[in-house]
Amino acid sequence: MATIRDVARRAGVSPATVSRVVNGLPGFSSATEERVREAVEQLGYEPDTLARGLKTMQSSVMGVLAPAVSDALASEVMSGVESAARQQGYSVVLGRTGAGSEYALGYLRSLKTFRAAGVVLISAAITPEMRRVAGRVPLISVAIRDGATFPSLAIDDEKAAYDATVHLLRLGHRRIGLLAGDVGSVLVNAPRERGYLRAMREAGASPILERGNSLYDSAPPALGRLLERDPDLTAVFALSDEMGAAVVNELQRRGRRVPEDVSVLGFDNTRTSRHVHPALSTVAQPLERMGELAVQSLLDGTGRSKILPHRLIERGSTSRPRRD
Amino acid sequence: MATIRDVARRAGVSPATVSRVVNGLPGFSSATEERVREAVEQLGYEPDTLARGLKTMQSSVMGVLAPAVSDALASEVMSGVESAARQQGYSVVLGRTGAGSEYALGYLRSLKTFRAAGVVLISAAITPEMRRVAGRVPLISVAIRDGATFPSLAIDDEKAAYDATVHLLRLGHRRIGLLAGDVGSVLVNAPRERGYLRAMREAGASPILERGNSLYDSAPPALGRLLERDPDLTAVFALSDEMGAAVVNELQRRGRRVPEDVSVLGFDNTRTSRHVHPALSTVAQPLERMGELAVQSLLDGTGRSKILPHRLIERGSTSRPRRD
DNA sequence: TTGTAAGCGTTATCAA
DNA sequence: TTGATAACGCTTACAA
Numbered sequence: 313m314a315t316i317r318d319v320a321r322r323a324g325v326s327p328a329t330v331s332r333v334v335n336g337l338p339g340f341s342s343a344t345e346e347r348v349r350e351a352v353e354q355l356g357y358e359p360d361t362l363a364r365g366l367k368t369m370q371s372s373v374m375g376v377l378a379p380a381v382s383d384a385l386a387s388e389v390m391s392g393v394e395s396a397a398r399q400q401g402y403s404v405v406l407g408r409t410g411a412g413s414e415y416a417l418g419y420l421r422s423l424k425t426f427r428a429a430g431v432v433l434i435s436a437a438i439t440p441e442m443r444r445v446a447g448r449v450p451l452i453s454v455a456i457r458d459g460a461t462f463p464s465l466a467i468d469d470e471k472a473a474y475d476a477t478v479h480l481l482r483l484g485h486r487r488i489g490l491l492a493g494d495v496g497s498v499l500v501n502a503p504r505e506r507g508y509l510r511a512m513r514e515a516g517a518s519p520i521l522e523r524g525n526s527l528y529d530s531a532p533p534a535l536g537r538l539l540e541r542d543p544d545l546t547a548v549f550a551l552s553d554e555m556g557a558a559v560v561n562e563l564q565r566r567g568r569r570v571p572e573d574v575s576v577l578g579f580d581n582t583r584t585s586r587h588v589h590p591a592l593s594t595v596a597q598p599l600e601r602m603g604e605l606a607v608q609s610l611l612d613g614t615g616r617s618k619i620l621p622h623r624l625i626e627r628g629s630t631s632r633p634r635r636d
Numbered sequence: 637m638a639t640i641r642d643v644a645r646r647a648g649v650s651p652a653t654v655s656r657v658v659n660g661l662p663g664f665s666s667a668t669e670e671r672v673r674e675a676v677e678q679l680g681y682e683p684d685t686l687a688r689g690l691k692t693m694q695s696s697v698m699g700v701l702a703p704a705v706s707d708a709l710a711s712e713v714m715s716g717v718e719s720a721a722r723q724q725g726y727s728v729v730l731g732r733t734g735a736g737s738e739y740a741l742g743y744l745r746s747l748k749t750f751r752a753a754g755v756v757l758i759s760a761a762i763t764p765e766m767r768r769v770a771g772r773v774p775l776i777s778v779a780i781r782d783g784a785t786f787p788s789l790a791i792d793d794e795k796a797a798y799d800a801t802v803h804l805l806r807l808g809h810r811r812i813g814l815l816a817g818d819v820g821s822v823l824v825n826a827p828r829e830r831g832y833l834r835a836m837r838e839a840g841a842s843p844i845l846e847r848g849n850s851l852y853d854s855a856p857p858a859l860g861r862l863l864e865r866d867p868d869l870t871a872v873f874a875l876s877d878e879m880g881a882a883v884v885n886e887l888q889r890r891g892r893r894v895p896e897d898v899s900v901l902g903f904d905n906t907r908t909s910r911h912v913h914p915a916l917s918t919v920a921q922p923l924e925r926m927g928e929l930a931v932q933s934l935l936d937g938t939g940r941s942k943i944l945p946h947r948l949i950e951r952g953s954t955s956r957p958r959r960d
Numbered sequence: 961t962t963g964t965a966a967g968c969g970t971t972a973t974c975a976a
Numbered sequence: 977t978t979g980a981t982a983a984c985g986c987t988t989a990c991a992a
Contacts, residue, residue, distance in 0.1 A: 313748070313771060315969055326979045331971060339977060361749040362690040363969035366984050371686060373729070381715040382907070387706035394705050394732055398739075403746060405697070406730045408718055415722075422727060424637075425685040447637060528911060554911070561913030583706070587852060587878070587911050589885030639985055650963045655987060665961060687985035690968050963992075969984105976979080 314355035323351035334359060361403075365427055374607060375423040375431035375449075377407045377416055384554070384582040385599060386434045389454050392603020393432050400611060402429060409436050420446045430610030432603065437499055438462035450610050454602045456499050463615045465602045469500045472622035473507030473551070476577055476595045478515075479624055480547045484632045485575065486517045489538040491550040491559060493526040501526075504551050504579070520545070524555050531558030539566075546574060546633035553578040553585040553594055560588045560629055571631040581625055590628025597622055638679035647675035658683060685727075689751055698931060699747040699755035699773075701731045701740055708877070708906040709923060710758045713778050716927020717756050724935060726753060733760050744770045754934030756927065761823055762786035774934050778926045780823050787939045789926045793824045796946035797831030797875070800901055800919045802839075803948055804871045808956045809899065810841045813862040815874040815883060817850040825850075828875050828903070844869070848879050855882030863890075870898060870957035877902040877909040877918055884912045884953055895955040905949055914952025921946055 316334075320327045325344055332339050333348040340348075351357070365371030374397045378386035390406070397404045405426065407419035413436045420442055423431055430450045433442075437458035438451050453464035480488050490508045493501040505521070512519040522537045524530030531550065535558075538545060548563075550556035556578025560570050568574050570590055578585050581596035598620050609615055640658075644651040649668055656663050657672040658681075664672075675681070689695030698721045702710035714730070721728045729750065731743035737760045744766055747755055754774045757766075761782035762775050777788035804812050814832045817825040829845070836843040846861045848854030855874065859882075862869060872887075874880035880902025884894050892898050894914055902909050905920035922944050933939055 316971095317969080327969090328971080328979060328981095329977085332978090335971085337971095341977060344977080358745055358749045360690070360751075360969050361746070362686045362695055362751060363984090364971075366684070366686040366690055366968090366986085367970045367972085369984070376730075381718050382708075382711035384706075384907075387711060390730070391705040391732075394730060398732075403750070404730045406700075406714070406718060406728045408715075408722075421682055422685070425682045426727070427684075427686060557911050561911075565913055583708075584908075584911055587881050587885075587908055589889055640987095641985080651986080652964080652988075653962060656962090659987085661988095663961060668961080684985050687968090688987075690970085690984090691986045691988085693968070961992105964990085966987105966989090968986090971983090973982080974980090976977105 314357040316357070316359070318355055319348065319351045319357045322355065323347040369427060370429060371427040372402045373405050373423075373426050373428045374402045374610065375405045375407060375419065375428045376434065377409045377419055377431060377436060378434045379409050379411065379436065381406065381408055383435075384584055385455065385580050388582065388599035389432070389434045389603040392600035393607055394603075396604040396607035400607065402607070409433070413439075416442055417445050420449070424449050430607070432606045432610070435498065435500075450613070450615055452606050452610055452615065454606050455597060455599065457503075457617075457619070458499060460617060463609065464617045465606050465609070465620060467597045467622040468619050470503040470507040470510075472595050473504040474511045475622070476579075476624060477508045477511035477549060480549065480575065480577060480630070481511065481515045481517065483575070483630065485547040486515075487520075487542055487545045488512065488517065488547040488549055489542065489545045490519065490521040491531060491534055491538065491548055491555050492521055492523045493551045493555075494523060498526060501551060508549060526552040526555060528554040528558045531555040532562040535559050535562050547577065547630070548574060549577045551579050553580050553582045553592060556592045556594065556629075557584050557588045560590065560592060571629050572634060575630040575633070577630055585627070593627045593630040594625050595622055596625050638681040640681070640683070642679055643672065643675045643681045646679065647671040693751060694753060695751045696726050697729050697747075697750050697752050698726045698934065699729045699731060699743065699752045700758065701733045701743055701755060701760065702758045703733050703735065703760065705730065705732055707759075708908055709779065709904050712906065712923035713756070713758045713927040716924035717931055718927075720928040720931035724931065726931070733757070737763075740766055741769050744773070748773050754931070756930045756934070759822065759824075774937070774939055776930050776934055776939065778930050779921060779923065781827075781941075781943070782823060784941060787933065788941045789930050789933070789944060791921045791946040792943050794827040794831040794834075796919050797828035798835045799946070800903075800948060801832045801835035801873060804873065804899065804901060804954070805835065805839045805841065807899070807954065809871040810839075811844070811866055811869045812836065812841065812871040812873055813866065813869045814843065814845040815855060815858055815862065815872055815879050816845055816847045817875045817879075818847060822850060825875060832873060850876040850879060852878040852882045855879040856886040859883050859886050871901065871954070872898060873901045875903050877904050877906045877916060880916045880918065880953075881908050881912045884914070884916060894953050896958060899954040899957070901954055909951070917951045917954040918949050919946055920949050
């Protein structure tokens, strides 16, 4: 590994000059630039990230914390974070918050000792303690909105669920069951529930709600309970794509056609929504875009919260209800 | 951010002593240890990763390079890498190789300037150029086996596909179509194809093969071609779970029952295999375990290649063929 | 058992 | 336009 001194020696200049050339700072003639670049080339010199970071008190790493590394929603956001970060010359350090952000503090501490340029928290709210532990490292939450205290990038979950429910109502559905998530652990669930309830109330329809834990396996039993309470449901609105996909499958297993007998609507527009047949209609959040914007916001130092537009994607799992 | 000098001052000792205590090196009395720990506590001191890495010429980062950040298979491996790395006190830097490892070299260069303790390459073979660019950073491939030149952790893909095909044959299937992947881009496809062909040949059955690109959307048309060539197929072996899931859905769309009319077998045991109905039978690789072992191998410095056991998982998508 | 001091590779200040 | 030189925060001989 060639160092800046090796390059300097070979180019017959001082390390300082090499640094200037490499970093594009003013103060060198084009003749020296030529020689330096040549030496850099020949030696395959790359500035040491650690040394540079130590000196500048700012490293080129961005942290990204996800509830689980293999979480489908988080993956999309991470994808956006990675591409934006790489474009800006930053490396992405990956961490897992675990259920209820148990590991978040540890990671933030670690990221602080890296002098990270910022940290993106996916599906996790920033707590005052996190804020404190992070020191001067800027934080931003993505895909979750936690009051206006800390910066976040998210859709308006209440409105999105409201719009989606209204869409089902407009299609002619009245008996719409909600397959909600665990309100305690995942913050987006409460507003989504409220959005559904508001739309149903405004339409004079009676809400009917059961809870899963947002994952695939929790949906069939919850759907069972929903159907016990109202066997004549014509639509099920699941607050995650995994649950939505499970509902599509489970309904068909029970001999109901989708969407002819029952329409199904998911949430998030993760890849899962395209892995069932009929493909799941769903409420899309611009997840990858959120990841990109998060990086940008962290680097700008603007750190402003922003609400991004949601969008209803109609695939094959929704239609007008059958006329009986 | 408190530095080691701040701690030293407060504890009334030298920075060297603080370092010794913090790093658990011998050479201090329990009285001083007490004072140092107290000072560390009070100041919330955390050793600076950058400075430490610069000094020791070894940073606490492990790189992990995946074809795409949101790739389901890669996600599982990354999950193992993350947990093993964290347990050992390492941070994980995430990179994307893109199709055909176009970005890999850039990331390796970057990881080298980080003095990374090692790099895990997922679904990507190590090329001599990568090896060169990485300098003294150890590399290991996961979920792909590329001769014996460079270290890798993988299953025996040929044998796994062979075993899976034999399993279908034993169930009584003879007309088994193979839905292969793109042999050029993904190295595991060729051995898997060979395994299928060998099993079919040994059984005296005629192979029939079509190619997709391993992703969901490529499967329906490829299945169409397969069925055109032999409308009486009783089983389809797809070389990825995404394609397998698509086949399950597409067959049902075409009015064939799974598994009664046609059995379907996938490959990899990613989450996708559980997101269809009937759930996809598949060939499992210990992906998460591979990620953990990769980290361990990198840190041990053993860097030996290893073949891990595959396993057939029977879910609902396979059964004996119907007797006509 | 403890401290002093050098130095990891870089950048930034200052002087030339 | 350039070059010395002093840090950045840490570890590690070596000395005491």
